[in-house]
Amino acid sequence: MTIEKVGLDAAALKAQFPLLSRTINGRRMVYLDSANTSQKPDTVIDAISDYYRNTNANVHRGSYQIAHEATEALEGARAKVASFINAPSTSEVVFSKNATESLNLVAQSWGRKNLREGDTVVLTELEHHANIVPWQMLREAIGIELRWIPITDEGKLDLSDLDRLLDGASLVCVSAMSNVLGTLNPISDIATRAHAAGALVLADASQYVPHLPTDVQTLGADFVAFTAHKMCAPTGIGVLWAREELLEDMPPFLGGGEMILQVTKEGYTTNDLPWKFEAGTPPIAEAVGLGAAIDFLSELGMKNVRAHEVALTAYALRTLSERFGDDIKIFGPSEPAERGGVLSFTYRDVHPHDVAQVLDQQNVCVRAGHHCAKPLMQRLGVGSTTRASLYLYNDESDIDVLSDSLAEAGDMFTF
Amino acid sequence: MPGLEDLYREIILDHYRNPRNRGELETPPARRAEGFNPLCGDEVVIYLETDGDLITDLKIGGQGCSISQSSASMMSAAVKGMTVDEAQNITRVFKAMMSIHESGLDGDGGDEDLQIDDEVSLGDLEALRGVVRFPVRIKCATLSWNTLLDAIDGH
Ligand SMILES: Cc1ncc(COP(=O)(O)O)c(C=O)c1O
Numbered sequence: 340m341t342i343e344k345v346g347l348d349a350a351a352l353k354a355q356f357p358l359l360s361r362t363i364n365g366r367r368m369v370y371l372d373s374a375n376t377s378q379k380p381d382t383v384i385d386a387i388s389d390y391y392r393n394t395n396a397n398v399h400r401g402s403y404q405i406a407h408e409a410t411e412a413l414e415g416a417r418a419k420v421a422s423f424i425n426a427p428s429t430s431e432v433v434f435s436k437n438a439t440e441s442l443n444l445v446a447q448s449w450g451r452k453n454l455r456e457g458d459t460v461v462l463t464e465l466e467h468h469a470n471i472v473p474w475q476m477l478r479e480a481i482g483i484e485l486r487w488i489p490i491t492d493e494g495k496l497d498l499s500d501l502d503r504l505l506d507g508a509s510l511v512c513v514s515a516m517s518n519v520l521g522t523l524n525p526i527s528d529i530a531t532r533a534h535a536a537g538a539l540v541l542a543d544a545s546q547y548v549p550h551l552p553t554d555v556q557t558l559g560a561d562f563v564a565f566t567a568h569k570m571c572a573p574t575g576i577g578v579l580w581a582r583e584e585l586l587e588d589m590p591p592f593l594g595g596g597e598m599i600l601q602v603t604k605e606g607y608t609t610n611d612l613p614w615k616f617e618a619g620t621p622p623i624a625e626a627v628g629l630g631a632a633i634d635f636l637s638e639l640g641m642k643n644v645r646a647h648e649v650a651l652t653a654y655a656l657r658t659l660s661e662r663f664g665d666d667i668k669i670f671g672p673s674e675p676a677e678r679g680g681v682l683s684f685t686y687r688d689v690h691p692h693d694v695a696q697v698l699d700q701q702n703v704c705v706r707a708g709h710h711c712a713k714p715l716m717q718r719l720g721v722g723s724t725t726r727a728s729l730y731l732y733n734d735e736s737d738i739d740v741l742s743d744s745l746a747e748a749g750d751m752f753t754f
Numbered sequence: 755m756p757g758l759e760d761l762y763r764e765i766i767l768d769h770y771r772n773p774r775n776r777g778e779l780e781t782p783p784a785r786r787a788e789g790f791n792p793l794c795g796d797e798v799v800i801y802l803e804t805d806g807d808l809i810t811d812l813k814i815g816g817q818g819c820s821i822s823q824s825s826a827s828m829m830s831a832a833v834k835g836m837t838v839d840e841a842q843n844i845t846r847v848f849k850a851m852m853s854i855h856e857s858g859l860d861g862d863g864g865d866e867d868l869q870i871d872d873e874v875s876l877g878d879l880e881a882l883r884g885v886v887r888f889p890v891r892i893k894c895a896t897l898s899w900n901t902l903l904d905a906i907d908g909h
Contacts, residue, residue, distance in 0.1 A: 692794050692819035692894065700758055709795035716795060722817050723795045751762065752820070 347639060347647040349734035355380045356732055366702035369740045374518050374546060374681050374728030375706050376568045379632075383571055386631035390624045398623055399597065399614075413623050416630035417613070423633045424563070425554040426580050430612040433579040433586070434621055438545040439469040441564035441579035442512075444616060445541055446473035448589040449562075450510075456482035459508040461538070463488040463496055463524075464718050465517045468711040470543045474512065488513070490718060494520035494671040498529070505536035513540065515547035515558070519710045519726065520671030521652075521681035523547075530559030539585075545569060549730070550648060550679050552641040555580050567625065572632035576625035579616070586612050593618035644731050648680040651729050655682055655738045662742055666749065670719060680729030683710070686745060689752045691725040697748035698725075703741055760884035761891070762820065769824035769878075774831045777813040779803055784811070785908055789901030791893050796822050798898045802905040807837045814898065821882075821891050826898035828879050838906055845899045847876060851883055852892050 353359045356378045359368050370378060396406040398413050414429070421429045435441045450473075454460070460474050464487055477483055486504050489497045494517070505511070511533045516523050530540045542560035547553060549570035555563050562581045568574040591598050591609050595618035601608045609615045636644065653675040659667055659682070668685045672678045686694055691707035698705055706726045709716045716722060727741055779801035789798045796818030803811040812834050814826045829848075833841040885895045 690819035690823075692796075692821070692891070696761065696888070696891070697758065707794060713795065722797065751758070752767075 346650075347643055347731055349647070349732055352639075352732045353734075355382070357381060357384070359732060363702045369701070369703040369737045371727040371729065371733065371737060371741060372704045372706050373549075373569065373730035373733075374710075374726065376574070377549065377571050377730055378732065379573065379628075380571055380635050382635050383573065383628050383631045387573060387624050387628045390627040395624070397620055409623055412630075413621060413626050416626035416633075419630045419633045420578055423553070423637065424548065424578075424580060425556055427556065428583060431580055431583050431586065433581070433613040433616045434626060435577040435579055435616075436575060436622070437568070437577035438543065438564045438566035439577070441566075441577050442469050442541070442543060443473045444579055444592045445562050445564070445581075446477050448592045448616075449585065450474075450477050450483075451481065452588070452590055454481060454483050454509055457484060459484045459486055461486045461488060461504050461508045461511040461533075463513050464490045465494070465496070465520060465522065465524075465712065465715045466512065466514055467518055467543065467545070468713070469545075470512050470514060470541075471714065487714075490520075490522075490715075493673070494522050494719075495677075496522070496524055496529075498525075501529070501532055502536070505533055505538055508533070508536065508538040511538050511540045512543070514543040514545070515560075515563075516544075516550070516679045516681075517671070517712075517715075518546045518681060519683050519712050519715055519724070521678035521683075522671055523551075523677060523679060527557065527559035530561075534559075546679060546681065549636075550641075551645050561585060567629045567632065570629075570632055571635055572629040573625045576622040576629055583612065586616070589616075591615055591618070595619045597621065639731065647731060648729055649675045651733060651735065651738070652678065652680040652682070654735055655680070655727070655729070655741075658738055658742055659684070659745070663745065663749075667745075670724065680733075681726065682728065683724040683726045685721060685724055687749060687752070689748055691723045693752060694725045694745070694748045697751055698741070698744045701740060701744040701747070703744050705741075756884065756887040761888055763881040763884060765878055765881040766820065766824040769827040770820040773814065773823055773827040775813050775827065775834065776815070777801075778815055779811060779813050784813075785905050787901050787905035788816075789897050789904065791818070791822065791897050793890075793893060794819070796894065796897060798822065798826055798901050800826075800898065800901045800905045802902070804838065807839070809833055809836050809838065809841055818897070819891075819894055821885060822894040822897050825879075825882055825895045828882070829898050829902060832877065832879060833902065841902065842906065844876070845903060848879060848882075848899055849896055851876065851879075852886060852896050 358378050394408045396409040398410040417429050417432050421432045491497045515526050526542050533540050539561040541562040544563050544565045548565040564579050566577040598610050598615050598618040599607045600610050666687050670683045695707035708723050784801040784803040787800050797816040799815035801813040812830050814830050885891050
């Protein structure tokens, strides 16, 4: 009998993340920076350690038992990723170093092959620098044009002028969820309109895949990039998913071992997908860790993860605005169902760096700064914000400590 | 672990609350330099006016946290009226104070063995000494000083 699990037991979950039981100066960890990187559960840490203890060998090139096992482990992790995002085929799942590298891969490989001077790439005002700078670099290199989808005051994409922005465009680069505002962007609507206008869509799903059930076949984007370390997995590995015919047509990104079939003094031929895009020894242990993280998340159920975060986001929005009223300004959509658990805010005129410092004294980990989204900061009219971001192991008690610590920062900086 | 009172000394909060020499100067004759803290997006703009070797006026613009703002304010008060040489010298001394513990930040009570140029008195700026115990904030404290050097060099 299968029982549909409802809700998450955050206390039990916290216990599975060893770092969360660390205390500093007698205070427990209140980790509210998962949009930056997530903590790792025992199962992931153990899988990596077990891999190095029992399996470690290079992949795709050894003729002995452990080399075969290591290759199986790497390719097994790829199959887990494919099924986690409902990719039609494992050959569409390319491992990279992180989301940044995945996005650069699209710009450098697809972009250089398909774009010419004067061609247009459409970005949005709420992109992370990782989905801006690669396109600016391409603009410098080959003279493409960039257009920007603006945002509304509530922090949603303003699509009222989309048709004009799409006119003649080749590609739309849009994050599935903002790492600053939490806004969930309507990727499939944008994709439908972009495709009708003859443009492809690249979704930066770095903040999406860790928090919501993901199905690349219904999402509608042609390229989807994400990074493992924000989804309970280790650093050092990211993913690019793209439709097979696109990948087939793209030239390799980096050259070296693994990505070739044949090399002579005259030239080379490229390997099959996805290895064509994986030059050099891949992040094997990291892939194993990612596979374990996917097992962990799948066991919980991504629907449950999402439901937990919506409820906790609602609690956080309510708690903070009831307690601090006009003293706090929380950016992004006010409706929890329309957003992820990323709460960027300004508090009175206390500088975010000072807020974060006072919070750190209580062992509350938040991020203060521009969150690698400077164009968005300019649009919001702030230099920086404090950002508290939630994940499956957070609960209401974490929000309560945040709230109390914030009040303390207020006292300290009341002049 | 150092307490917040080591960081947020009264004099620092005073300069944060009532920053000295805020504003702009006409360029030219003043020189303008900008500094950024890429970590947090803080920004300082310095307008520097000199007469021969003498710093006759200095104004500060931009925005930032209590540490970067108070450090800029104290810097402005300290170097106005100095010669360019003296300003470079006190900058060196200040930056030495900000980096002296960088290799051994965990050691407590290391303040006493501070060996810096005795000729130069830091005055109020001594209050910023606690910042070295909060390594991520050192860049906030040194931002305006590095920008001052840029302004002097005419960048
Ligand atoms: C929306 C978004 N895109 C891209 C990235 C870059 O991720 P990484 O640094 O792992 O490449 C991040 C994380 O910082 C992000 O939040």
